[in-house]
Amino acid sequence: SNSVVLNDVRRVYGKGAGAVVALDGISISFARGTFTAVMGPSGSGKSTFLHCAAGLDRPTSGSVSIDDQPLAGLSERKLTELRRERIGFVFQSFNLLPALTVWQNVTLPQELDGRRPKRAAVAEVLERVGLSGRHKHRPGELSGGQQQRVAIARALVARPAVIFADEPTGALDTQTAADVLDLLREPVRSQGQTVIMVTHDPVAASYADQVVFLADGQLAGGLITPTAEQVA
Numbered sequence: 001s002n003s004v005v006l007n008d009v010r011r012v013y014g015k016g017a018g019a020v021v022a023l024d025g026i027s028i029s030f031a032r033g034t035f036t037a038v039m040g041p042s043g044s045g046k047s048t049f050l051h052c053a054a055g056l057d058r059p060t061s062g063s064v065s066i067d068d069q070p071l072a073g074l075s076e077r078k079l080t081e082l083r084r085e086r087i088g089f090v091f092q093s094f095n096l097l098p099a100l101t102v103w104q105n106v107t108l109p110q111e112l113d114g115r116r117p118k119r120a121a122v123a124e125v126l127e128r129v130g131l132s133g134r135h136k137h138r139p140g141e142l143s144g145g146q147q148q149r150v151a152i153a154r155a156l157v158a159r160p161a162v163i164f165a166d167e168p169t170g171a172l173d174t175q176t177a178a179d180v181l182d183l184l185r186e187p188v189r190s191q192g193q194t195v196i197m198v199t200h201d202p203v204a205a206s207y208a209d210q211v212v213f214l215a216d217g218q219l220a221g222g223l224i225t226p227t228a229e230q231v232a
């Protein structure tokens with residue numbers, strides 16, 4: 001079954017002569033338990049695609065569903081609720097709060113949502129990303145790779161159906177990037193989570209089950225499944 005479905009999605013910025021068609025009729029389904037890389041040159045629409053697919057931005061026309069829930073009819077409040085419950089986000093710049101500890105950064109989204117984070121679940125996810133001993137550290141005391149692993153722990157802790165990652169390895173060196181990509185791939189395998197990752201980096205893309213190319217707001221070339229050698 002599919003966890004994210006886009007049907008003929010268009011996103012036009014502005015109006016009239018200055019209008020920019022960022023997405024030009026995108027139709028694609030992401031099956032549950034798959035890891036997809038979205039690639040394409042700068043300006044091809046990758047950010048807009050991610051924002052529309054994640055319910056952060058509304059398409060000009062066409063439809064998006066997450067976990068069989070069409071987003072079009074939802075109020076802003078319901079949309080925010082759906083994002084919090086079913087989606088995890090990982091960004092290039094980590095987006096951690098510097099004044100909070102690792103533990104507090106990981107639990108913040110749940111706290112903000114009025115939910116009580118389960119200690120065991122937080123401990124387990126920190127262990128999984130290799131940061132058990134660092135839960136009292138602040139982001140400034142950690143390396144870039146460790147900070148990104150905190151961000152991944154934060155995205156995973158509520159076990160969202162879908163994780164959207166925007167250039168998650170863009171600020172990391174090669175070895176650190178590989179560790180982060182392994183962490184993103186693992187829940188796809190073990191828990192059937194769906195990961196959709198925008199990246200410029202072919203090495204990062206090789207970790208995905210499939211690669212989607214955008215060019216001028218359109219899907220180009222369809223799906224390409226990396227070979228086993230590329231994945232290894």
Ligand code: ADP
Pocket residue numbers: 013014020021022040041042043044045046047048049
């Ligand atoms: P990418 O992430 O691949 O670089 P974007 O989705 O950021 O592509 O942009 C796709 C196109 O839409 C580009 O031409 C860009 O300049 C334009 N665009 C993106 N966001 C806006 C915006 N808020 N207002 C106007 N044009 C935008």
Ligand code: ADP
Pocket residue numbers: 043047
């Ligand atoms: P990236 O593609 O790496 O996310 P961009 O520089 O394309 O970075 O976009 C950064 C932000 O600026 C995004 O929120 C995007 O929507 C917005 N943006 C991009 N192009 C334009 C534009 N031409 N006009 C206004 N906003 C834009």
